[in-house]
Amino acid sequence: MRIGVLAFQGDFARHINAVTGHGAEAVAVRTPEGVERSDAMIIPGGESTTIGMLCERFGLLEVIRDRIAGGMPVFGTCAGAILLAREIVESDQVRFGSLDIGIRRNAYGRQRESFEADIELASGGTFRGVFIRAPKIERVGTGISVLGSLDGNPVLIARDGIWAATFHPELTADRRIHAEFLEYAATVATGV
């Protein structure tokens, strides 16, 4: 299974390490061909306007959107979650728009620009979340599962193969979330 990590900007290198550490192949993706060759993709954190603009400029926007619509699993973290959202509050920036959520950028304010907190997992237990100028999911459409929450707000959600986290699971040593996504992606890639 080949995981394409969108590598225009942001912390894609750590996602590549996380995927490789799990035993899957990870490739940095910057071209439409790279998207086509991927069984699943990770859209990393960074600056969502910049990543969106570069996707448009290099012809990846439609290809990624179409692959997601066709069932390719995708995991967006932080800026990646923003790019997957259908609705970005008070912004008309470029996006994939694949997931029916409303998200607000930089929603924790200056006092809490970045912080760590224990996320409550729906499966039980907690996960240490690193939040950096994080967005907040303000609306969750029907059929979307909340897999993790912080203070009652969703911070890790999924609908079928489309996963989104408002924090950075690649910045902690705990690989449970990557493992879960990769296991889901493997079932899609092999048709099990």
Ligand code: GLN
């Ligand atoms: N604030 C960034 C944005 O709006 C996201 C921050 C991040 O990915 N760590 O794109």
